[in-house]
Amino acid sequence: MAAIATLAHVTYTYPGASKPALDDVSLAIGPAEVILLLGGSGSGKSTLLRAINGLVPHFHGGTFAGRVTVDEFDTRTARPAELAARVGLVFQDPESQAVMTTVEREIAFGLENRGIASSAIARLVEEALISLGLSGLRRAPLSTLSGGELQKVALAAVIATQPHLLLLDEPTSQLDPVSSEELLAAVRRLSEDTGATIVLAEHRVERCLHLATRVLFMEGGAIVVDADPQAFARWALAGHRELLPPVARLFARRLNGGAKAAAEAGRLPLTVKDARGMLDDVAGQLESFASPAPAREGDVVLEVRKLAVGYAPGEAVLEHIDLRLRRGERIALMGENGAGKSTLVRHFNGLARPLAGEVRLLGRPLKELSVAQAARDCALLGQNPNDYFIKDTVAEEVDYSLVQMGFAGRQRNELCSRTIVDLDLMDLLMRNPRDLSGGERTRVALAAVTCGDPALVILDEPTRGMDPLHKAELAALLRRWAANGRCVLVVTHDVEFAARVAGRVLVVGDGSLLADGPAHEVLNGSLFFSTQINRLLRHSLPGVLTEDEVTWGTSLQ
Amino acid sequence: MTLVAEQPAAAAGRVRATGAAARAARATRRYGLARTRPVASLAYVIALALAGFVITDPLQLVALLAVLFAALGLAGKLRASLPYLRVALYVGGFLAILNPLFSQGGLDVLWQAHLPLLQIRVTIQGVAFGVSTALRLSAVLIAFALYNLVLDPDDQLGIMSRFSFRSGLVVSLATRLVPVLSRDAERIADAQRSRGVELDRGRRRDRAAARIPLLSALLTQSLERAMDTAASMEARGYGRGGRTRWQPERRWRFADGATAAAAGLAVAALIGGLVAGAFHYRFYPLLDDPWAPLADPWWLLALAALATPLFVEARWRR
Numbered sequence: 001m002a003a004i005a006t007l008a009h010v011t012y013t014y015p016g017a018s019k020p021a022l023d024d025v026s027l028a029i030g031p032a033e034v035i036l037l038l039g040g041s042g043s044g045k046s047t048l049l050r051a052i053n054g055l056v057p058h059f060h061g062g063t064f065a066g067r068v069t070v071d072e073f074d075t076r077t078a079r080p081a082e083l084a085a086r087v088g089l090v091f092q093d094p095e096s097q098a099v100m101t102t103v104e105r106e107i108a109f110g111l112e113n114r115g116i117a118s119s120a121i122a123r124l125v126e127e128a129l130i131s132l133g134l135s136g137l138r139r140a141p142l143s144t145l146s147g148g149e150l151q152k153v154a155l156a157a158v159i160a161t162q163p164h165l166l167l168l169d170e171p172t173s174q175l176d177p178v179s180s181e182e183l184l185a186a187v188r189r190l191s192e193d194t195g196a197t198i199v200l201a202e203h204r205v206e207r208c209l210h211l212a213t214r215v216l217f218m219e220g221g222a223i224v225v226d227a228d229p230q231a232f233a234r235w236a237l238a239g240h241r242e243l244l245p246p247v248a249r250l251f252a253r254r255l256n257g258g259a260k261a262a263a264e265a266g267r268l269p270l271t272v273k274d275a276r277g278m279l280d281d282v283a284g285q286l287e288s289f290a291s292p293a294p295a296r297e298g299d300v301v302l303e304v305r306k307l308a309v310g311y312a313p314g315e316a317v318l319e320h321i322d323l324r325l326r327r328g329e330r331i332a333l334m335g336e337n338g339a340g341k342s343t344l345v346r347h348f349n350g351l352a353r354p355l356a357g358e359v360r361l362l363g364r365p366l367k368e369l370s371v372a373q374a375a376r377d378c379a380l381l382g383q384n385p386n387d388y389f390i391k392d393t394v395a396e397e398v399d400y401s402l403v404q405m406g407f408a409g410r411q412r413n414e415l416c417s418r419t420i421v422d423l424d425l426m427d428l429l430m431r432n433p434r435d436l437s438g439g440e441r442t443r444v445a446l447a448a449v450t451c452g453d454p455a456l457v458i459l460d461e462p463t464r465g466m467d468p469l470h471k472a473e474l475a476a477l478l479r480r481w482a483a484n485g486r487c488v489l490v491v492t493h494d495v496e497f498a499a500r501v502a503g504r505v506l507v508v509g510d511g512s513l514l515a516d517g518p519a520h521e522v523l524n525g526s527l528f529f530s531t532q533i534n535r536l537l538r539h540s541l542p543g544v545l546t547e548d549e550v551t552w553g554t555s556l557q
Numbered sequence: 558m559t560l561v562a563e564q565p566a567a568a569a570g571r572v573r574a575t576g577a578a579a580r581a582a583r584a585t586r587r588y589g590l591a592r593t594r595p596v597a598s599l600a601y602v603i604a605l606a607l608a609g610f611v612i613t614d615p616l617q618l619v620a621l622l623a624v625l626f627a628a629l630g631l632a633g634k635l636r637a638s639l640p641y642l643r644v645a646l647y648v649g650g651f652l653a654i655l656n657p658l659f660s661q662g663g664l665d666v667l668w669q670a671h672l673p674l675l676q677i678r679v680t681i682q683g684v685a686f687g688v689s690t691a692l693r694l695s696a697v698l699i700a701f702a703l704y705n706l707v708l709d710p711d712d713q714l715g716i717m718s719r720f721s722f723r724s725g726l727v728v729s730l731a732t733r734l735v736p737v738l739s740r741d742a743e744r745i746a747d748a749q750r751s752r753g754v755e756l757d758r759g760r761r762r763d764r765a766a767a768r769i770p771l772l773s774a775l776l777t778q779s780l781e782r783a784m785d786t787a788a789s790m791e792a793r794g795y796g797r798g799g800r801t802r803w804q805p806e807r808r809w810r811f812a813d814g815a816t817a818a819a820a821g822l823a824v825a826a827l828i829g830g831l832v833a834g835a836f837h838y839r840f841y842p843l844l845d846d847p848w849a850p851l852a853d854p855w856w857l858l859a860l861a862a863l864a865t866p867l868f869v870e871a872r873w874r875r
Contacts, residue, residue, distance in 0.1 A: 085794065091789060096781075121801070138805075372755045375750070375753040382748050387774065404753035
């Protein structure tokens with residue numbers, strides 16, 4: 001069958017860049033394919049998507065060589081606006097892609113641009129609203145929607161135009177597990193019901209590998225793997241295991257590793273359903289060595305009593321919160337988009353003042369301190385690393401924070417050196433933070449808030465848009481910090497990351513703290529807020545969350 | 558484990574059910590003028606602003622302000638209008654104080670001073686004129702606030718696009734940009750506070766100086782956001798040509814028709830009264846009787862017309 005889109009030897013360099021973002025990429029995309037596009041930050045995934053819909057080179061400029069065709073259109077001559085009827089692109093950040101201010105108008109925008117008759121627009125808008133469960137929000141201003149709802153609106157706006165080819169650039173990076181499942185279910189429905197071709201760039205492989213009919217892996221602007229999911233899984237076994245879903249990693253450990261074993265490996269499970277079928281024969285050989293939850297015995301860093309948080313009296317988002325966070329603890333704070341997680345942690349360093357109750361930081365009432373004074377003891381990293389960058393180099397950023405926190409002389413130098421080593425910034429010191437990749441920016445912003453050696457480190461959604469390798473590095477760093485006596489609190493939607501990092505999990509929702517306990521108990525048995533491994537083994541090995549906590553019987557090793 | 562209320566999975570499901578429904582209801586609920594069809598609301602706001610320009614009698618202006626506040630209140634926008642009211646208060650107060658000091662007209666002298674280069678002569682007439690000017694300015698500003706708060710930017714775009722879609726889109730994007738910029742600025746300031754930067758200490762000048770370095774971050778993010786929005790527009794076919802225009806179907810209610818008719822009547826009464834001299838209140842050399850204009854038929858007609866939408870919408874409020 002003829003390809004819907006083809007790329008022939010495409011090489012592209014952004015204006016002012018020294019290296020190409022796409023390097024001799026050739027690809028044919030067939031009808032009804034669901035292609036999962038994987039690769040680290042800066043590997044060229046977004047650029048590839050933008051090349052397919054013509055934004056590269058028309059919108060971004062730069063140097064373009066090779067040829068991209070979509071249906072009969074050559075993107076060198078056809079502008080993105082002309083391709084819009086065939087190619088729909090959902091961007092990573094739902095907020096900046098919105099043009100109008102209410103849901104139904106936003107969905108209608110693309111249809112109006114295509115010159116569709118007003119009566120047809122009404123029907124198409126209605127269908128798009130229904131297909132994504134947005135009917136109740138049709139007249140809602142976009143400014144009142146959560147990130148998940150906004151991303152659904154963005155998808156609805158593209159679906160409404162009925163493109164042949166749908167490109168999705170990390171659409172779930174800002175969503176909670178439930179919203180992510182809903183969004184991906186809508187994508188799957190679209191693929192099954194309409195036969196639309198979908199190219200999905202994602203980092204969270206466990207969520208979408210099973211949806212794919214084909215997997216591309218990019219590195220340095222080139223496609224290094226182009227295979228079906230099983231062939232990709234076998235390739236990943238030989239040195240890129242972090243790219244595999246946890247259940248696949250679990251079964252991969254039955255092999256002794258190496259390319260030969262990988263080549264000889266049979267079918268690997270990609271979903272819990274797959275794995276359950278394969279587990280029947282070997283379940284008895286699995287043993288858990290999950291360690292019991294550590295006793296909470298470190299000094300109290302933060303104490304919260306009867307806290308009520310919100311934006312106006314009588315409109316509390318969360319109430320009756322009582323918490324004690326201790327040194328050495330690794331805590332994950334979870335809950336639905338809009339449940340009040342970020343609002344809650346803003347009260348832990350004084351950025352927001354409570355409606356009621358009290359917060360004490362290292363024994364001192366927080367209301368007696370300014371945020372800047374609290375910064376030495378409580379580091380809070382917000383969701384957007386760019387908010388921290390006001391200097392021209394990474395070195396200046398770190399030094400500026402230390403000066404602002406009141407450090408001077410030898411202590412300042414020591415803290416600066418320690419931070420640079422701790423966060424592996426040596427090679428980046430003279431770079432402009434804004435020129436760095438997403439993962440590097442997070443590290444620099446983290447350095448800017450933690451350089452004063454605070455007792456409490458809070459990170460709000462640090463893994464948004466982060467590739468698996470950087471996620472693993474961040475998890476290791478947070479574990480190290482906690483082992484050294486810091487208290488680490490991570491606000492996250494990423495259950496797999498939470499399971500890897502946290503010993504204790506808090507769940508907020510419905511205006512209160514719903515659960516507070518060891519990760520092995522809180523994340524055990526949940527439908528969405530639980531890991532793949534837990535969903536697989538919850539009956540045979542309850543409480544197990546990650547594949548690292550399970551071992552196969554020695555006879556099989 | 559402390560399960561504070563229930564198992565997280567069940568809790569998460571419940572949260573979604575209650576949270577999403579409540580948010581949807583909250584987001585789409587509209588009151589008063591905000592429920593009225595955009596064309597009717599726009600006509601009404603224009604009539605109110607015209608009244609602010611035309612009327613000069615202080616007591617009539619007080620009545621007009623009462624109508625404006627009632628309209629804001631019925632739309633549930635009183636709190637949101639506080640920034641506009643603050644501007645009206647500052648600018649109006651400035652005018653009310655300054656005018657009597659520099660206006661030399663009027664016969665009833667309250668206080669005078671002879672300075673080397675300046676003779677100050679404060680009269681009752683000067684004070685009354687200053688107050689009247691402040692009230693007029695406030696009325697126009699509050700009418701503008703009503704326009705901004707009640708008329709959805711997409712509705713504004715819908716109205717403007719009948720004449721020029723591009724201009725309407727620029728206005729719509731700019732309207733969207735203001736709250737986004739404000740949120741960005743707030744977030745950047747919070748990020749800087751979280752790394753130890755004192756932004757809230759010292760005098761106003763010091764606090765402003767501490768925020769200057771933040772502008773670069775704000776500007777960069779705004780540019781990046783603008784680029785993303787532009788890319789999104791192009792990817793969604795903007796600029797392809799042959800664009801159509803879609804208006805969501807909204808049933809014409811009695812209140813819509815009544816508001817539009819009342820606005821038309823008010824404009825007619827205001828223009829008629831202006832031509833007939835009904836709104837010409839004399840401040841100098843002696844004040845006219847401020848109560849007399851309240852009984853003028855043109856004024857009564859205009860007031861009745863301007864007040865009608867309030868009663869109609871209040872009746873229709875559920």
